[in-house]
Amino acid sequence: MKKAVALTLATAMMIGMVTGCGAAAEGQQSGETQNAADASAGETENAQETEAAGEAAASGDSYKIGVIQLTEHAALDAANEGFVAALNDAGINYTIDQQNAQNDQSACQTIAEKLVNDGNDLILAIATPAAQAVAGATSEIPILVTAVTDPADAGLVDSNEAPGNNVSGTSDLTPVKEQMELLTQLLPDAKKVGILYCSAESNSEFQAELAKAACAEAGLESEVFTVSSSNEIQQVVESMVGKVDVIYAPTDNTIAAGMATVTMVANDNGLPTICGEEGMVDAGGLATYGIDYYQLGYMAGEQAVDILVNGADISQMPIGYLSADKCTLKTNQETADILGVDLSVLE
Numbered sequence: 001m002k003k004a005v006a007l008t009l010a011t012a013m014m015i016g017m018v019t020g021c022g023a024a025a026e027g028q029q030s031g032e033t034q035n036a037a038d039a040s041a042g043e044t045e046n047a048q049e050t051e052a053a054g055e056a057a058a059s060g061d062s063y064k065i066g067v068i069q070l071t072e073h074a075a076l077d078a079a080n081e082g083f084v085a086a087l088n089d090a091g092i093n094y095t096i097d098q099q100n101a102q103n104d105q106s107a108c109q110t111i112a113e114k115l116v117n118d119g120n121d122l123i124l125a126i127a128t129p130a131a132q133a134v135a136g137a138t139s140e141i142p143i144l145v146t147a148v149t150d151p152a153d154a155g156l157v158d159s160n161e162a163p164g165n166n167v168s169g170t171s172d173l174t175p176v177k178e179q180m181e182l183l184t185q186l187l188p189d190a191k192k193v194g195i196l197y198c199s200a201e202s203n204s205e206f207q208a209e210l211a212k213a214a215c216a217e218a219g220l221e222s223e224v225f226t227v228s229s230s231n232e233i234q235q236v237v238e239s240m241v242g243k244v245d246v247i248y249a250p251t252d253n254t255i256a257a258g259m260a261t262v263t264m265v266a267n268d269n270g271l272p273t274i275c276g277e278e279g280m281v282d283a284g285g286l287a288t289y290g291i292d293y294y295q296l297g298y299m300a301g302e303q304a305v306d307i308l309v310n311g312a313d314i315s316q317m318p319i320g321y322l323s324a325d326k327c328t329l330k331t332n333q334e335t336a337d338i339l340g341v342d343l344s345v346l347e
Helices: 002-015 047-059 074-090 105-117 128-135 176-186 202-217 230-240 253-257 259-268 278-282 293-310 333-339
Strands: 029-031 062-069 093-100 122-126 143-148 167-171 192-198 221-227 246-249 273-275 287-290 328-331
Touching: 062 074, 062 105, 062 128, 074 093, 074 122, 074 143, 074 253, 074 278, 074 293, 093 105, 105 128, 122 128, 122 293, 128 143, 128 167, 143 293, 167 293, 176 202, 176 246, 176 273, 176 287, 192 202, 192 230, 192 253, 202 221, 221 230, 230 253, 230 259, 246 259, 253 259, 253 278, 259 273, 259 333, 273 278, 278 287, 278 328
Parallel strands: 029 093, 062 093, 062 122, 122 143, 143 167, 192 221, 192 246, 246 273, 273 287
Antiparallel strands: 287 328
16 A cells, blocks of 8 residues: 555656656765765755864764765765765765675675664765665665665665655656656657566566556557566566567666666567666767766755764665756767657757
């Protein structure tokens, strides 16, 4: 019942979206951290928080932060960079331990236990499986999540409005309805959509339900195709050829990391792919209309500063969502040329 309510609320949010939706420089690094890119997000909106962060740095206060990232792909990497940039912009002193599970569930558990045992002041978990692993390892250390579609549906919080425990963060709920509208604009003759995702990721199942509803609303048929691991991607995509007119791949981590394989098969067989985020388009997908993961991570970094410096109560910190103007259109001209798709219809 809780999942159905979460789905209803999320669908309502998507319908209500405005169309056109539209490490550390200051601290020492450990693990796999690299210097974050220069922040483009501007100053933190709350001037009092910025001032408090500066005072903390001046007083010599230092914080230990652990990061667990599920796997390496463009969206999650960008969220990580945004998080670190926000910490640096706040001017706080910190050390950061960057850990990557390489899309291995058992590694998520091991890393989660390590970060908890190391006594970090705060842990960032990037993607749903990583977040679930850390949330199962501690109920005391503040945990921020990012690139998680629906934290309540994933069992991480009591509700997205009032978490009620030691977990909060930012959601990467994408504008699925608008992505389907993009699909019909680019591919007006398409009649059947193949929804491709990994069955091991609860966030992807949630998005697939939204996609099925959006397809029905747009008058499109849909069929679900799932993989249980990256090893099955090529076989499953090959099975879609001749059965569907277009692939829709949500912000699924396994599919995102394996997009080169998806597009190798799909593009060679004239099968367009509408994606959940722009990194998947860069890897050969046709187009997306989605959120900026750097900004998503930056927002989580601002939450971290509020918790560490200002003592904000994470149990009462609502899950953050990017505003409509943070959604962007992304297309791949090379893929469009291969598929014979006219991108000028979007102008």
